[in-house]
Amino acid sequence: MGGSEIRRTMPLFPIGIVMQLADLTARQIRYYEEHELILPTRTEGNRRLFSLNDIDRLLEIKDLLEQGINIAGIKKIFAVSHKENDEVEPVAKKDELSDEELRTLLKKEMMSPGNRNRSSLRAGDLSRFFQ
Amino acid sequence: MGGSEIRRTMPLFPIGIVMQLADLTARQIRYYEEHELILPTRTEGNRRLFSLNDIDRLLEIKDLLEQGINIAGIKKIFAVSHKENDEVEPVAKKDELSDEELRTLLKKEMMSPGNRNRSSLRAGDLSRFFQ
DNA sequence: CGAATAATGTAAGAAAATCTAACATCATAT
DNA sequence: ATATGATGTTAGATTTTCTTACATTATTCG
Numbered sequence: 001m002g003g004s005e006i007r008r009t010m011p012l013f014p015i016g017i018v019m020q021l022a023d024l025t026a027r028q029i030r031y032y033e034e035h036e037l038i039l040p041t042r043t044e045g046n047r048r049l050f051s052l053n054d055i056d057r058l059l060e061i062k063d064l065l066e067q068g069i070n071i072a073g074i075k076k077i078f079a080v081s082h083k084e085n086d087e088v089e090p091v092a093k094k095d096e097l098s099d100e101e102l103r104t105l106l107k108k109e110m111m112s113p114g115n116r117n118r119s120s121l122r123a124g125d126l127s128r129f130f131q
Numbered sequence: 132m133g134g135s136e137i138r139r140t141m142p143l144f145p146i147g148i149v150m151q152l153a154d155l156t157a158r159q160i161r162y163y164e165e166h167e168l169i170l171p172t173r174t175e176g177n178r179r180l181f182s183l184n185d186i187d188r189l190l191e192i193k194d195l196l197e198q199g200i201n202i203a204g205i206k207k208i209f210a211v212s213h214k215e216n217d218e219v220e221p222v223a224k225k226d227e228l229s230d231e232e233l234r235t236l237l238k239k240e241m242m243s244p245g246n247r248n249r250s251s252l253r254a255g256d257l258s259r260f261f262q
Numbered sequence: 263c264g265a266a267t268a269a270t271g272t273a274a275g276a277a278a279a280t281c282t283a284a285c286a287t288c289a290t291a292t
Numbered sequence: 293a294t295a296t297g298a299t300g301t302t303a304g305a306t307t308t309t310c311t312t313a314c315a316t317t318a319t320t321c322g
Contacts, residue, residue, distance in 0.1 A: 014145055017145075027300065031298070043308090046306080048281090158269090158270060159269080176277075
């Protein structure tokens, strides 16, 4: 289920950081975008902003390229694996929270004592980079 | 326990993003840094980079200020709550993973099927913003 | 009251980061 | 041996962030 599938799509990272996290050059990242493997959003000033999902994507792309698959192949692979998700998850669950709402939640959590230093590992996504 | 207390300290976010996430102006954020309530790292080119912990901090600062506590008070509060952590956690657990190691883990996780769309909520930190 | 202080706003000029576009390189496939 | 795919490199423009300095506003205190 998934009430919390909220913010992996949040545009947060400039390309410089993404380069480090994914170990790719700016040229590579822009090239993959050019071929629509990723679609980072833009700031008002036209700078790219990447989400965690975008970074996941880039890591997948990198991996598949290293396996000898070309861009066209990767595109098709993504098309398929995405259709899956789209079918499982009918459409917009309207689970958007405003930034304000999120901050409020966040503050409540943070100010409540006794829950620091959590540690459990969650599998399978970039949150491993954090926590 | 905590083998995974790794990346909440990772410098990732430029000030523009932090402004949005914490709903603070650049002036405010720099002022708090000036008073050593946060200590973001810098890029080679002297741009500030904030970690998730830094953003937590900023949200705390904001909250405490709204409660009428001044910078000096907040500083003292942080000094106390930090001494706690320092004592509980003796010192460097040497739990640093290189970026390369992290990426490797990450790719393994991502390429393994059947663990997408997880949902469990973890309490008390900024990861709520993501996943 | 009137002057200090604290927190934040604002502006200017410099420097860094990112953008697009174009051309170069290098391996692979035809 | 020539075309194509993926990436490198460079140049010039634009955006973002930096520091510094001064302005504003509310509060405290003599």
